[in-house]
Amino acid sequence: MIAVSKTFKEQDILPLLDYGHRDFGENKVQEALLKWPNLKEKYKNVKLHMLGKLQTNKAKFAVEIFDYIHSLDNLKLANKLANEIHNKNKKIKIFIQINLGGEEQKSGIAPNDLEMFYKSCLSLKLNVVGTMCIPPEGQDPKLFFKDLLILNNKIKLSEISMGMTNDYLDALEYKSTFLRIGTGIFGKRTN
Numbered sequence: 230m231i232a233v234s235k236t237f238k239e240q241d242i243l244p245l246l247d248y249g250h251r252d253f254g255e256n257k258v259q260e261a262l263l264k265w266p267n268l269k270e271k272y273k274n275v276k277l278h279m280l281g282k283l284q285t286n287k288a289k290f291a292v293e294i295f296d297y298i299h300s301l302d303n304l305k306l307a308n309k310l311a312n313e314i315h316n317k318n319k320k321i322k323i324f325i326q327i328n329l330g331g332e333e334q335k336s337g338i339a340p341n342d343l344e345m346f347y348k349s350c351l352s353l354k355l356n357v358v359g360t361m362c363i364p365p366e367g368q369d370p371k372l373f374f375k376d377l378l379i380l381n382n383k384i385k386l387s388e389i390s391m392g393m394t395n396d397y398l399d400a401l402e403y404k405s406t407f408l409r410i411g412t413g414i415f416g417k418r419t420n
């Protein structure tokens with residue numbers, strides 16, 4: 230379970246760290262760079278997960294602080310990440326984000342393009358461990374979780390990043406391996 234700490238401050242995060250929780254999620258590179266270097270220094274083996282849209286020009290900074298990137302959604306970014314990861318000799322685990330609902334405003338690879346995109350990632354030697362989705366609002370998330378499970382099996386990846394505060398039980402039914410829980414842990418976000 231990833232505790233999604235975006236918008237929350239160090240004082241809100243510390244109790245979880247002291248309790249022993251180690252997986253945390255953020256959706257902005259800049260915010261992560263402000264909050265996490267010190268915490269990662271103090272609490273060894275924290276795993277930080279990038280969950281939000283990643284601009285290519287921020288890939289360099291993302292690679293410095295994150296251990297997982299859940300939002301790989303285009304080839305230009307894949308190229309840039311591969312360069313940065315190999316130059317800095319990092320071991321970052323990557324999820325390909327899939328736009329299952331075909332929503333224009335959401336990023337992600339179209340389901341039909343997944344196999345080809347995955348092959349490109351392999352040739353760039355990216356360590357792709359799974360797929361990720363954010364289901365469209367107002368529809369039954371199970372339909373999308375089911376689709377992601379099928380897609381994930383098709384390319385034989387072992388990890389699935391799906392399920393948030395409101396739908397994590399459904400996500401578990403379809404074999405999610407990474408739940409991303411924010412509100413359910415930290416309470417409502419005010420900004």
Ligand SMILES: *Cc1c(COP(=O)(O)O)cnc(C)c1O
Pocket residue numbers: 233235256280281363393394395409410411412413
């Ligand atoms: C904010 C966020 C979450 C957590 O959402 P909650 O509804 O607060 O649990 C999960 N995944 C992504 C990609 C997010 O941006």
